Amino acid sequence: MNVAIRYAAGSDIGCNRENNEDSGYAGARLIAVADGMGGYAGGEVASSTVIGSLRSLDTATPNDDLVESLGRAVAEANEKLRIVREERPDLSRMGTTLTAMLWSGRSVALAHIGDSRGYLLRDGELYQITQDHTMDELLKEEAKQAGGHADPAETSRLSHVLYRVLDGRDDREPDLRLREARLGDRYLLCSDGLSGPVDAQTIYEVLSAEADPRRAVARLIQIARDNGGPDNITGVIADVVEADHLTEPEQAITVGAAAQA
Template identity: 45%
Template sequence: MGLLTIGAFAKASRLSPKALRLYDDLGLLTPARTDPDTGYRFYAPAQLEQARLVAWLRRLGMPLARIREVCALDAAAAAAAVRVYWAQVEADTAARRELAAFLVDHLSWKEPAMTDLTTPALPLGIRYAALSDAGLVRESNQDTAYAGSRLLAVADGFGPTGAPASAAAVDVLRRLETDQVPAGNLLNVLEDAIERAGHAVHGVTAAPPGTGSRSGSESAPLEAGTTLTAMLFTGSQLALVHIGDSRAYLLRDGELFQITHDHTLVQQMVDEGRLSAAEAASHPQRALLLRALAGGVGGAPELRLRDARAGDRYLLCSDGLSAVVPVGDITRVLVGFAEPEQAVRDLVALANACGGPDNVSCVVAEVHAAA
């Protein structure tokens, strides 16, 4: 078969002549021959496969510069590159979805239509405790747990500088204990603090990474960094920030609810219906993070606002607890504890009784009517 005109090639490849001219100018799809007098382009039938690949990648939304890189690879490497690109797209989409959900909730929230001025609301406080333990297998503890009158936080470090990474993130947030936070600016203040925490983590993870990191991502390997789950209490509201696979739970009226979403590859596969929850629990890549505070990469954290309610009990924990202790046992401890100090001791003991395969950190807090 001879050369195809640009019109015939456009029809066969499902690319417009305009697109073909653009790809020629960019060196992405060079014609087999260009008439020196008329500038008319001719294509070889063998170029159809590459043209169709370009068309498919454009439908994925892949930038032209990246398409050029993919087209230069062999089939196996190109498939891997497409897999990496799509994992990144899905992670970015998930972050935007969570932001949209937050904005809907935030913009839908309204002040009560009427306030009974004769019966002022009782001020609320929290009783709290934090405990972190290396577990029974790991040589060192890369977790950091903190509980104060306004801030609750758990960070699970990973990689060769995981311990200083988790400590740096929580240390930045601890400054919020003494900062004055306007009620209507709570989330903005927390978002700024998280940005500073990210810079602090980058500062301790910027050295050339070693091997043996806990987690990573298909889109960008996370060699060292930390998860972070934290709550900032103002007396009437709690602002929640979350990134990674540490968790926050709420115990209300005897029922335990997970109020964070794991930023892991396995959880994404569950969300997409590719894995069941039971399969995810034993999946070999269940600790593979898609988002964390990490040097140079990491993704966006979740930010949410919750109304404080007397009697609510909150648990923040690393996956050293949630990955090994059944939810029913966690609920039993949180329902039955008299004081937060006893609850965190019992939860850590449960994790170690299950083999203690990882560092385990717990923060327990109860909202109560202040005296």
């Protein structure tokens, strides 16, 4: 049985920001979310540069080259950030998170760096399939390996401090792995502007209740706004369906800063 993805994407400036530094993309073989940072223009440039660079991946890719192709594309996007930083000294502090999935039938490569997130709804259960690259998570992991517990006050203070992002510098390696998609899977990629104000239980309820991916994205964004919307809000959903159920090709969707680039 051939499988494909039915997808949707949305982005919102939120309630407290003056510009949207998030970017998102959804296509037949690629979905991605990037959350930019680095000042008024820097975040927009960083996220849109990375998403713009990755869009060329939205084409047929051999299964045996899926992870390598995604890894190379992320490295190339990071190199483009380096060039922009050299040309624009005013953007020297820019950077971006990235969570992306590249599809080939049931095989899907996942790349992740930063604190945007990937979720999987499968068989009535919600799983977070990425690990935040924040200092609090790093301290928790180090304490766990040492057989202890991290100081809650310290981890709370560092919960939004990133230790891995794409910023044009060397050795910015994402987590990379290959996954197997199943018919009926629903994937959500989102910036922390969504996963922060909207808890996992609510994400589960919306993803379970809203069959249409467009309505599900819109509902999650609205809930984030209703809960204060302190940051830009971006979400991309991909449903794994039988290819024969897609009657006509869907247009690729670009949202956020990348849509204006």
